[in-house]
Amino acid sequence: MKRISTCLAVGLLLQASSALCAAVQLYSNGNLVDPTPDTDISHAWFGGFTLAGAESLATSFILPSESLLESVNVYTYDTLDGSGGALRQVGYAIYTGDSAPSGSPIASGNGTILSSDVLPGHRFFDTEVNGHLIEGLDTFATTFELSSPIVLNGGTKYWLVLAAVTDPLGVNDIAQWADSDLAGGSYLAAGTEISGARAFELYGELVSPATIAEEVVLTQRTPYWLPWLKSVIPCTELLTF
Secondary structure, three states: OHHHHHHHHHHHHHHHHHHHHOOEEEEEOOOEOOOOOOOOOOOOEOEOOOOOOOOOEEEEEEOOOOEEEEEEEEEEEEEOOOOOOOOOEEEEEEEEOOOOOEEEEEEEEEOEEEEEEEOOOOOEOOEEEOOEEEOOEEEEEEEEEEEEEEEEOOOOEEEEEEEEEEOOOOOOOOEEEOEEOOOOOEEEEOOEEEEOOEOEEEEEEEOOOHHHHHHHHHHOOOOOOHHHHHHHOOHHHHHOO
């Protein structure tokens, strides 16, 4: 009975720890706008073996409270013909700044892509407009993790700078950072401000008040004694005890 109680306690501890540390949405830059024949794809990312030639695009954001940023979800458009425009590499940098990124980045690196897939129901097919054929567009959703999580302050204006490439061996596989419906939004390309907000979301953990800082530390790491305890009293014994 003691073994069962211990295993149950360990299981509850792991479940609570996982729930407390689960990533939450820290920020959304408006709602994704589905592509149309008027969608601008003049600042798209293309296929490449490295990020060296990829265009860097920047957009600003402000978090409502101090948070630990862990991952980013970004939406892109791709033409319907040829290969799919899934992202293969993503480089990121985070700056502070008023009207543009300034100084040195407070974080930068190559993101670890967790998924990059077509978003069903967010496309338009080839359309003829005024006698001209407009090529249809699909929408992709890509989630990537930062190389290292970073704590960002609430109320501070930050800039997210992204560069990406699609399959270097693909055909007509592009990735245009998708539009969002955030009013008055804009982004920067080669230092030039372009009207129209970009669609992305930030995920991570809210930084807890100092009064429960110790609890946060405990939930963010596996207790050093847990592997030993599980080896001494494996929870599989619950099935055979």
